[in-house]
Amino acid sequence: MCGVVGFSGKNSKKLERMMASINHRGPDDNGQYESEALSLGHLRLSILDLSSHGHQPMDYEDFIMVYNGEVYNYKEIRDELITYNYTFDSNTDSEVILKAYHKWGIKSVDKFRGMFAIVIYNKQTSELTLIRDRVGVKPLYYYFDGEEFVFGSELRPIMEYFKEDKNLIINKEALYEYFKFGYISSNLSIFENCNRVPAGNYLTFNTKTNSLKIEEYWSILPFFKLPKFQKSEEELVDELEAILIEAFKYRMVSDVPVGVFLSGGVDSSIVAAILQKHYGNIHTFTIGFNEAKYNEAQYAKEVANYIGTKHIEKYLSADEAKVILDRFVDIYDEPFGDSSGIPTTLVSQIAKASGVKVVLSADGGDEIFCGYSRYWTIENIGSKLFKIPKILRKSLNLILDLIGDKNIDKVIKNSNLAFKIKLVHKIVKNNTWQEVYCSLTSFEVDNLLSYQKKVSQKSFDIGLKENPMQGMMLWDYHRYMVDDILTKVDRATMNLSIEGREPLLDHKIAEFMAQVPFELKYKNGDSKYLLKKVLERYIPREMIERPKQGFGIPIFEWFNSELKDLFKKNLNKEELNRHCLLNTEHVIEEYNRLSSKNVNTLWFVLVFQMWYKKYINNHTIG
Numbered sequence: 001m002c003g004v005v006g007f008s009g010k011n012s013k014k015l016e017r018m019m020a021s022i023n024h025r026g027p028d029d030n031g032q033y034e035s036e037a038l039s040l041g042h043l044r045l046s047i048l049d050l051s052s053h054g055h056q057p058m059d060y061e062d063f064i065m066v067y068n069g070e071v072y073n074y075k076e077i078r079d080e081l082i083t084y085n086y087t088f089d090s091n092t093d094s095e096v097i098l099k100a101y102h103k104w105g106i107k108s109v110d111k112f113r114g115m116f117a118i119v120i121y122n123k124q125t126s127e128l129t130l131i132r133d134r135v136g137v138k139p140l141y142y143y144f145d146g147e148e149f150v151f152g153s154e155l156r157p158i159m160e161y162f163k164e165d166k167n168l169i170i171n172k173e174a175l176y177e178y179f180k181f182g183y184i185s186s187n188l189s190i191f192e193n194c195n196r197v198p199a200g201n202y203l204t205f206n207t208k209t210n211s212l213k214i215e216e217y218w219s220i221l222p223f224f225k226l227p228k229f230q231k232s233e234e235e236l237v238d239e240l241e242a243i244l245i246e247a248f249k250y251r252m253v254s255d256v257p258v259g260v261f262l263s264g265g266v267d268s269s270i271v272a273a274i275l276q277k278h279y280g281n282i283h284t285f286t287i288g289f290n291e292a293k294y295n296e297a298q299y300a301k302e303v304a305n306y307i308g309t310k311h312i313e314k315y316l317s318a319d320e321a322k323v324i325l326d327r328f329v330d331i332y333d334e335p336f337g338d339s340s341g342i343p344t345t346l347v348s349q350i351a352k353a354s355g356v357k358v359v360l361s362a363d364g365g366d367e368i369f370c371g372y373s374r375y376w377t378i379e380n381i382g383s384k385l386f387k388i389p390k391i392l393r394k395s396l397n398l399i400l401d402l403i404g405d406k407n408i409d410k411v412i413k414n415s416n417l418a419f420k421i422k423l424v425h426k427i428v429k430n431n432t433w434q435e436v437y438c439s440l441t442s443f444e445v446d447n448l449l450s451y452q453k454k455v456s457q458k459s460f461d462i463g464l465k466e467n468p469m470q471g472m473m474l475w476d477y478h479r480y481m482v483d484d485i486l487t488k489v490d491r492a493t494m495n496l497s498i499e500g501r502e503p504l505l506d507h508k509i510a511e512f513m514a515q516v517p518f519e520l521k522y523k524n525g526d527s528k529y530l531l532k533k534v535l536e537r538y539i540p541r542e543m544i545e546r547p548k549q550g551f552g553i554p555i556f557e558w559f560n561s562e563l564k565d566l567f568k569k570n571l572n573k574e575e576l577n578r579h580c581l582l583n584t585e586h587v588i589e590e591y592n593r594l595s596s597k598n599v600n601t602l603w604f605v606l607v608f609q610m611w612y613k614k615y616i617n618n619h620t621i622g
Contacts, residue, residue, distance in 0.1 A: 002025060002042060002044050002056070002068040002069075003019075003022040003023075003025030003026045003042070003043035003068060003152075003153040003154070003157075003494075004040075004041070004042055004066040004067065004117060004119055004140075004151070004152065004153050005040075005042075005151065005153070005157045006038065006041060006066065006119060006128075006150070006151050007038075007039055007148065007149060007161060008037065008038060008148060008149040008150075008205070008207050009037070009038070009039065009148075010034050010035065010037075010038075011039065012032075012034065012039075014039075014160075014161050015032055015034065015039045015041050017157075017160045017161075017163070018041060018152060018157035018158075018160050018161055019032070019157070021154075021156045021157045021159075021160045022152065022153055022154050022156060022157055023043055024494060024495050024497055025043050025068070025153055025154070025494045026042070026043025026044040026497075027497050029044035030042060031044075031055055031057050032057070033057040033121075035123075037208070038121055038128060040057050040064065040066050040119065040121065041066070042056040044056060053089055053090030053092060053095075054090060054092040056094060058095060058098055059098075060095075060099055060102055062122055062123045063098060063101065063102055063120055063122055063123075064120070064121045065094070065097065065101070065118065065119065065120045065121075067094055067097060067117070067118045067119065068116065068117045068118075068138055068153050069116030069117055069118070069133065069137075069138045070093060070114045070115060070501070071093040071096065071112045071113065071116060072093075072114045072250035072251060072253045073112070073114070073250060074092075074253075077111050077112075078096045081096065081099055081100060081103060084103060086099050086103070097118060098120070100112075101118075106129065106217065109131055109217055109218075110217070112133075113247075113250060113506060113508070114250075115133045115138045115505075116131065116132075116133045117130070117132055117133070117138040117139065117153060117197075118130070118131040119151070126207045127205070127206050127207075128149075128204070128205045128206075129203070129204050129205075130142065130151060130202060130203040130204075130205070131202040131203075131217075132196075132200070132202070133199065133200075134199060134218045134507045135199055135200070135364070135481075135486075135510075136198075136199025136482040136483075137486055137490070137505060138153075138490070139153055139154065139196065139490060140153065141154065141158055141196055141197075142194070142195060142203065143158050143162075143191075143194040143195075144193060144205070145193045146210070147210065149205050149207075149210075149212070150162075155189055155190070155191075155194070156333040158194060159191075159615060168191040169191060169192045169193075170190060170191065170616075171188060171189065171190060171191055171194075172449075172451055172581075173188060173453045174188040174189060174190050174191075175335075175581065176445065176449060176452060176453040177453065178190070178335045178337065178608070179443065179448055179449060179601070179605075179608075180445050180455075181337075181441075181442050181480070182336075182337030182338055182443070182600070183336060183337060183484040183487065184334060184335065184336075185480075185482075185483040186455070189334060190335055198214065199478075199482055200216055200219055201214050201215060201216050201217065202217055220474070220477065220511070220514060221458060221459075221474075223511045223514035223515065224462045224465075224470075224515075226514070227515070228515055228516070228517045229515050229517070233530075233533070236520060236530060237533045240509075240512065240513075240530055240534055243506075243509055243512055244270065244509065245274055245278055247503055247504075247506035248278075248279075248503045249278060249279060250506070251501045251503040252275065252279050257283070257355055257356045257357060257358070258283075258356065258358040258360065259282070259285055259351050259354065259356040259358070259359045259360070260272045260275065260283070260284050260285070260309070260359065261284075261285055261286075261347055261351075261359055261360065261361045261362070262284040262285065262286050262300045262303065262304060262309070262311070263296050263299070263300055263362075264286070264296050264297075264298075264300035264301075265296070265299070266528050266531060266532060266535060266544060267362035267364075267366070267371070267504060267531075268300075268361075269303045269538075269544070270365075270531065270534065270538070271360055271362045272303065272304070273307045273538035274538065276307045276308060277307070277538060281310075282309045283309065283310045283311075283312070283356055284300070284309040284310070284311045284312070285311075285312050285347050285351050285354070286300040286304075286313040286347070287313070287314060287315075287316050287343040287346055287347045287350075288314070288316070289315060289316055289554060290315055290317065291554040291557060297313050297315070299543075300313065301313060303543060306539055306540070306543065307538065312354060314347075316342070316343050318561070319562070320346065321342050321563070322562070322566075324342045324345050325342060328342070328607065328610065329610045329611045329614050329615070330495075330614075331345060331492060332487075332491050332607075333491075333615070335607055335608045336484075336487065336491075336607065337600075337603065337607055338485075338488050339555050339600075339603055341488045341491070341492060344488055344492040345492045345496075348492045348498060348500075349496060351498060352496045352497075356498065357498050358498065358499045359493060359498060359500055359501070360501050360502075360503050361489050361500050361501070361502060362504055363486065363489060363504065363505065364477075364485075364502060364505040365504050365528065365531065366476070366528075367474075367476045367477040367480075367481045368473070368477070368504065368509065368510055368513050369521055369528040369530065370469060370518075370521040370522045370527050370528060370529075371527050371528050372472075373527075374440070374441060374472075375473065375522070375527075376469065376522065376525070376527070378437055378440050378441075378468075379467075379469050379472075381440070382433055382437075382468060383468075385427055385428070385430070388428075390431070393428045393429075396428050400421075400424070400425040400428070401425075405422050408421050408422055408425075415597075426440070426444075427439065427440070432460070433460050433463060433464070433468045433471055433472075434456070434457070434459075434460040434471070434475070437471070437475060438455060438475075441480075443600065443604070444601075447583060447586045448583055448586055448587070448601070448605075449581075449582065449583070450583070457474075457475050457478055459471050459472075459473075459474030459475040459477070459478060460474075460475065462474055467522075469518070469522060470518055470521075477510075486502070513530075516530060555599055555603060556595070556596040559594070559599055560594060567591060567594070567606060570605075570609040570610060571587055571591045571602065571605060571609065572588075573588065575609055575613075576588075576609070578612070579612055579616070582605065582608075587602075587605055
């Protein structure tokens with residue numbers, strides 16, 4: 001795992017500053033390539049072949065490469081390349097990637113199983129190619145305004161590049177997405193002209209013509225168009241188990257110690273259990289909370305004891321959370337609203353202190369196997385909604401529009417009843433499954449911002465053909481999972497110079513599950529049905545059957561007590577008026593009636609205020 005930076009042209013001081021800004025991603029080694037056309041920088045975190053043979057930038061004939069990630073099946077690809085008379089000086093996946101690209105060009109990516117942000121420059125054609133892995137585990141930002149092209153593993157090196165001579169402008173579409181969802185999606189970034197290479201895509205930039213194009217090389221959507229498996233349940237369980245074992249064992253390819261983040265839920269339990277049985281000597285790490293309704297540590301301990309891992313747990317207090325919160329915008333270099341980034345950072349610290357340099361996180365299971373309770377809850381709501389004639393829904397919406405949500409709060413003193421009426425208002429205005437799902441998994445921003453953005457995704461086309469829940473799962477697979485969950489784990493781990501791997505996101509698993517009939521994902525009210533059938537082969541059923549809690553923190557309890565001063569310090573009129581991007585009066589009004597129903601939005605505002613104070617200063621605001 002590493003960090004990469006670069007830009008068109010040559011400027012040694014800028015290159016050094018960019019590299020220094022993400023030194024945490026690769027403290028073991030660094031290297032540069034500079035020409036009049038292009039500058040490249042690489043920070044190395046040594047995981048495979050710890051010798052100097054893994055030094056980057058790495059060159060071969062006309063190609064020069066910097067790369068962040070892991071291609072787990074590199075030995076198999078290397079063996080194939082040897083049959084074509086390629087020779088190798090190292091035991092690194094980097095050298096295999098470079099020579100595979102030399103042999104097969106962009107088609108080489110079809111052979112790679114892993115997570116990667118690959119940057120290859122062809123000196124002969126002047127073409128720079130940026131490739132992001134299929135799912136989007138590894139980040140890859142780029143800036144292009146028609147003249148200057150800049151890229152980096154994180155946003156901060158791009159900010160560093162422009163620090164002295166250009167003001168970056170805040171992208172209001174991205175700001176809308178942040179406050180609406182708690183993260184910035186759709187391959188945007190908080191700045192105009194700055195985007196992310198989409199997952200499963202590659203970007204080509206020609207340094208001579210200053211032209212740029214982006215093309216897709218992989219998508220999960222076509223696999224849903226293939227015929228569904230006509231196999232017995234037992235056959236599918238056997239096949240899924242074999243695919244999981246193969247994918248998980250690939251993630252153990254390492255020359256340094258490896259551990260697993262364990263919550264005790266289905267996803268992390270199956271990762272830990274399969275690896276402990278088929279690999280052995282697994283370290284597991286868990287975060288607990290003193291607030292019982294958020295705590296899952298006891299479940300993780302039960303699983304760890306049963307399968308026999310070397311288990312470490314730590315309970316997170318408000319004081320410890322505050323220490324991490326003080327560094328939150330250092331870790332997440334653009335506005336990021338997922339408060340579970342705090343315990344994710346702490347569990348990463350525990351792994352680091354234990355001597356582990358690679359950790360496996362079981363993200364992606366909910367989106368692939370149907371795990372979030374909101375899927376069947378919203379399917380139930382939507383099914384009832386669409387039975388009501390459209391004219392009646394429209395009439396009810398008009399009445400509630402006339403009354404207004406603020407008046408509902410004034411007239412109805414029972415806050416729970418008022419909340420339910422406003423929820424009905426939120427639902428009845430929707431006419432599609434996408435609108436229903438988006439409205440019930442996002443936050444109201446009408447009173448916070450003076451502008452809106454239309455959000456759309458192809459995912460629900462699949463849902464209409466199979467099941468609305470499948471559309472919801474694909475929506476999350478393309479948005480929430482990539483831009484929230486994977487961003488969270490990448491920054492939390494890499495900030496501590498450890499590598500996070502995502503075994504459930506092997507594309508072979510997703511491709512397989514796309515052909516599994518939906519009724520074996522959610523069967524008779526049982527979510528993750530097929531995955532649980534595999535897990536039952538490793539741990540007792542009673543350890544599996546428990547309510548899903550998620551990886552949340554007691555945010556309301558903390559910000560209503562120990563951390564309340566942070567709101568007071570950052571959510572006052574003077575601080576809010578520094579940028580005039582938000583409705584100041586609305587924020588203060590919400591702050592004065594702090595509750596469990598609005599604390600998330602106020603948390604988003606707090607993070608944005610802290611981010612703005614650290615990174616923007618006197619930059620131009622658009």
